[in-house]
């Protein structure tokens with residue numbers, strides 16, 4: 001279950017009045033100035049088995065939109081120590097730098113950067129990972145079956161950047177609310193050489209752990225054949241109350 005927000009936030013405050021706030025950098029700066037930790041989707045314990053399966057300890061990892069999540073610490077604790085985190089929010093970056101320094105994670109780099117314009121050379125990371133960050137680009141996308149061209153352009157820019165900075169056999173891990181029938185058309189754009197597969201985790205409403213392996217695209221890759229399992233609508237009371245629920249139901253709409 002996602003960790004609760006900072007103590008200054010009341011239990012019934014589950015998020016901004018409009019999900020469009022998630023597109024506003026000022027919203028994140030303001031939020032991070034008073035919030036120390038919030039874990040979107042699920043915390044590491046729910047998908048650590050998948051990280052261990054797909055990420056080697058000596059991998060160089062770029063995390064997109066780290067916010068105030070503990071993902072980079074958990075990766076580090078699991079022996080994956082070459083980590084660069086980015087976030088668009090200067091406040092998140094400064095607080096994350098302080099927190100990591102204070103806790104002794106001195107080798108983790110944290111930079112202010114836009115995931116739509118990644119400031120890195122091509123082919124410099126083994127793994128790019130994001131959790132709930134790409135989902136932000138969908139909050140105003142309209143019909144999830146037919147997202148607005150402006151949203152598709154942004155998501156494509158992000159994916160092109162990720163593809164560019166990955167080493168020739170690097171992998172992109174996307175941990176998301178977004179169901180395969182909505183994400184596959186974007187991941188499978190012809191310019192990308194990656195294969196696509198996914199795993200699910202979580203109780204009730206499932207979360208998706210996408211694994212895109214650069215240079216491995218082929219007509220018989222697992223992703224193209226994998227059956228699309230729609231998540232069951234069996235939400236825990238706690239999930240219904242959470243901010244994630246508001247975000248998720250807007251991002252992808254619940255299936256009928």
Ligand SMILES: C[S@@+](CC[C@H](N)C(=O)[O-])C[C@H]1O[C@@H](n2cnc3c(N)ncnc32)[C@H](O)[C@@H]1O
Pocket residue numbers: 028038039040041064065066067068069086087088089092113114115116130131132133136
């Ligand atoms: C939904 S939160 C997810 C935070 C974190 N990944 C987690 O799992 O808890 C989205 C994060 O993405 C950041 N963000 C939004 N747009 C971004 C962009 N264009 N480039 C980099 N970070 C961005 C926000 O500042 C925020 O920290």
